[in-house]
Amino acid sequence: MWRKALRRLDAAADVDSTAPVPLDRSVPAYRVCAVMIGVAFTLTGLYTGSELAMNLGLAVGIRAAILGSIVLTVMSVPAAMVGARTRLSTYMIVAHVFGKGGAKLVNCVLAIVLLGWYAVTAELFGRTFYLTAAEYLPANAPEWVYTIASSALVVATTVFGFRAINRLSLAAAPLLISLTVYVAYRALAHRPWSVLLAIQGNHLDSSTGVSAVIGGWIVSVVLMPDITRYSRSTFECAVISLVGNGVGAAGALILAMIPALAFGEIDPVKYMAVLGLVGVAFITLVASTWTVNAINLYSTGLVSSAVVQRVSYGRLVIWAGVIGTACALARVADRLIDFLVLLGLVVPPIAAVYLTDFFVLRHQNYSDTSESAKNNVNGIAACAAGATVGITMYYTNTSFTGVPTIEAFLSGGLVYWLAECVRSASHRDRTWRPVG
Numbered sequence: 001m002w003r004k005a006l007r008r009l010d011a012a013a014d015v016d017s018t019a020p021v022p023l024d025r026s027v028p029a030y031r032v033c034a035v036m037i038g039v040a041f042t043l044t045g046l047y048t049g050s051e052l053a054m055n056l057g058l059a060v061g062i063r064a065a066i067l068g069s070i071v072l073t074v075m076s077v078p079a080a081m082v083g084a085r086t087r088l089s090t091y092m093i094v095a096h097v098f099g100k101g102g103a104k105l106v107n108c109v110l111a112i113v114l115l116g117w118y119a120v121t122a123e124l125f126g127r128t129f130y131l132t133a134a135e136y137l138p139a140n141a142p143e144w145v146y147t148i149a150s151s152a153l154v155v156a157t158t159v160f161g162f163r164a165i166n167r168l169s170l171a172a173a174p175l176l177i178s179l180t181v182y183v184a185y186r187a188l189a190h191r192p193w194s195v196l197l198a199i200q201g202n203h204l205d206s207s208t209g210v211s212a213v214i215g216g217w218i219v220s221v222v223l224m225p226d227i228t229r230y231s232r233s234t235f236e237c238a239v240i241s242l243v244g245n246g247v248g249a250a251g252a253l254i255l256a257m258i259p260a261l262a263f264g265e266i267d268p269v270k271y272m273a274v275l276g277l278v279g280v281a282f283i284t285l286v287a288s289t290w291t292v293n294a295i296n297l298y299s300t301g302l303v304s305s306a307v308v309q310r311v312s313y314g315r316l317v318i319w320a321g322v323i324g325t326a327c328a329l330a331r332v333a334d335r336l337i338d339f340l341v342l343l344g345l346v347v348p349p350i351a352a353v354y355l356t357d358f359f360v361l362r363h364q365n366y367s368d369t370s371e372s373a374k375n376n377v378n379g380i381a382a383c384a385a386g387a388t389v390g391i392t393m394y395y396t397n398t399s400f401t402g403v404p405t406i407e408a409f410l411s412g413g414l415v416y417w418l419a420e421c422v423r424s425a426s427h428r429d430r431t432w433r434p435v436g
Contacts, residue, residue: 020086020087020088020229021087021229021230023232025230026230026231026232027230027231028232029231029232029236029239029240032227032228032230032231032236032240033239033240033243033244034173035173035227035244035291035295036220036227036240036243036244036245036248037173037177037243037244037248039217039220039244039248039291039292039295040217040244040248040249040251040252041173041176041177041180041248041252041288042121042176042285042288042289042291042292043121043124043125043128043268043285043288043289044117044120044121044124044216044289044292045216045249045252045253045256046180046252046256046268046285047124047256047266047267047268047333047336048212048213048216048253048256048336048337048340049061049065049252049253049254049255049256049257049260050256050257050260050265050266050267050268051212051266051336051337052064052065052204052209052212052213052253052257052337053201053256053257053258053260053261054201054202054260054261054266055201055202055203055204055209055337056201056204056206056209057197057199057200057201057261058196058197058199058257058258058261059197060201060206060209061201061209061253061254061257062254062257063206064206064209064210064212064213065213065249065250065253065254065257066250067210067213067403068209068210068211068212068213068214068216068217068249068250069213069217069245069246069247069249069250070246071210071214071403071405071406072213072214072217072218072221072245072246072249073241073242073245073246075218075221075245075348075351075409076220076221076224076241076244076245076246077237077238077241077242078355078359079221079222079224079225079241079351079355080224080225080227080228080231080237080238080240080241081228081234081237082224082225082354082355082358083224083225083226083227083228083229083231083237084228084229084231084232084233084234084236084237085234085364086225086229086358086366087229088225088229088366089225089226089229089302089303090110090222090223090224090225090226090299090302090303091103091107091302091303091305091307093225093354093358094106094107094350094354096357096366097353097354097357097358097376097379098353098375098376098379098380099375099376099379100375101375102375102376102377102379102380103307104307105380106350106379106380106383107303107304107307108307109346109350110219110222110223110299110303110350111300111303111304111307111320113219113343113347114219114296114297114299114300114303114320115300115320115323115324115327116327116332116339117219117296118293118296118297118300118320118321118324118327118328119324119325119327119328119330119332119333120328120332120333120336120339121289121292121293121296122147122150122151122154122293122324122325122327122328123147123328123329123331123332123333124289124333125147125150125151125154125286125289125290125293126143126144126146126147126148126149126150126151126328127143127146127147127267127269128268128269128282128285128286128289129146129147129149129150129282129286130142130143130146131267131269131270131273132269132278132279132282133146135273135278136278144329147325147328147329148325148329150286150290151293151321151324151325151328152321153290154290154293154294154297154321155297155317155318155321157290157294158294158297158298158301158317158321159313159314159317159318173288173291175284175287175288176284176285176287176288179277179280179281179284180252180255180256181255183255183259183271183272183275183277183281184255184258184259186259186275187258187259187262187263187271188258188262190262190263191261191262196258196261196262199261204337206402207394207397207399207402207403207404208337208341208394210402210403210405211340211341211344211345211394211403211404211405212337212340212341212344213249213253213340213344214344214348214403214405215339215340215341215342215343215344215345215347215405216249216340216343216344217245217249218343218344218347218348218351218405219343219347220244220245221245221348221351222347222348222350222351223299224241226298226299226302227240228240256268259271259272268281268285269281269282269285296324297317297320297321297324298317300316300317300320301313301316301317301320304316304320341394344390344404344405344408345387345390345391345394345404345405345408346387346390346391346408348386348390348405348408348409348412349382349383349384349385349386349387349390349408349409349411349412349413350383350412351409352382352386352409352410352412352413352416353379353382353383353386353412353413353416355413356413356416356417357379357416357420360417361417361420378416378419378420378423379416381415381419382412382413382415382416382419383412385411385412385415386408386409386410386411386412386413386415387408387412389404389407389408389411389412390404390405390407390408390409390411391404391408393407393408
């Protein structure tokens with residue numbers, strides 16, 4: 001019975017993990033933007049904004065959100081273009097760059113990161129169920145029960161592929177944006193703007209705040225091809241990047257900062273309860289968070305299905321959901337800012353390497369697949385070098401730009417370009433033969 005159910009799930013999975021998405025399955029830009037905004041306006045986005053507000057204060061927090069969103073947009077546009085022009089998933093693009101063996105290593109890293117995000121979101125999702133139930137039920141179940149139940153709903157949605165997720169996000173995104181704006185307006189009526197700006201943060205500096213903002217959305221930048229391979233043009237890629245990783249990210253964070261400081265609460269459900277919005281907030285937050293965690297699992301399935309080719313998409317999604325839920329029960333969200341900063345230092349070099357390969361070295365042409373079967377040691381080394389530079393600059397406070405993520409990204413791309421130039425020159429020297 002269990003195997004029969006899994007076969008039905010596999011047949012229902014509407015994905016193209018190893019082939020280009022046909023043009024007739026393109027999705028209008030506004031729907032893709034809805035997915036991206038849905039990623040920003042969720043519990044994780046609201047919690048991140050609340051954490052930044054408490055640790056930086058409103059003025060510094062707003063600057064960090066704006067600067068971080070600008071960096072994200074600049075990185076996101078070329079990554080989105082790669083997806084639209086190749087119409088391939090992130091895994092297949094990475095395979096072209098790193099080779100089959102190298103791609104498995106890179107995608108294992110991405111899968112771990114995505115599972116981490118799933119776990120963080122699942123924990124916050126379960127907490128929302130728990131806090132809401134505490135408001136209405138005389139006898140409440142433990143929080144872990146709600147975490148497991150909500151994760152089961154997310155897994156069930158994800159196995160039906162991107163289009164089911166898209167429909168859900170299309171309905172949830174406008175509701176949560178409206179609710180977040182309304183809550184911020186009510187919060188400003190409770191404590192005016194001038195008072196909130198005077199509140200000082202606790203212990204984080206601006207550089208850490210910017211790194212956390214970038215870390216919060218950097219995975220979506222690296223995985224942009226998974227979304228924009230459904231897009232129709234380069235112009236749409238720019239719009240999606242600006243709306244999702246630019247305006248959407250900054251707007252969600254800033255709007256979340258205001259009520260957190262006004263009511264002195266990090267948890268969105270708690271400060272919405274003060275305003276008498278528990279029921280409305282619960283329905284809206286559940287719909288949006290359901291969407292973003294389904295996207296986490298969707299991308300994990302795409303990444304993993306080509307790495308572990310003998311295991312089907314549906315099975316991989318289910319196992320990823322089980323592992324992510326176990327991590328959520330271990331309360332990984334308690335170190336949210338630390339987790340985001342680490343992502344902002346380790347993940348950007350992966351995007352830098354495949355962008356350098358596509359735009360600079362291959363001149364946007366993947367027709368030559370002769371190298372894709374080989375392991376690209378230079379790509380792996382460049383990712384490691386970029387991450388090392390970023391981590392070193394962050395912990396030694398020696399960043400030239402003030403944002404170590406930028407150095408991690410640039411150094412990863414530069415190391416890869418130099419290494420590939422040296423390799424090409426060496427190859428030409430070995431194959432040259434004198435005439436006569």
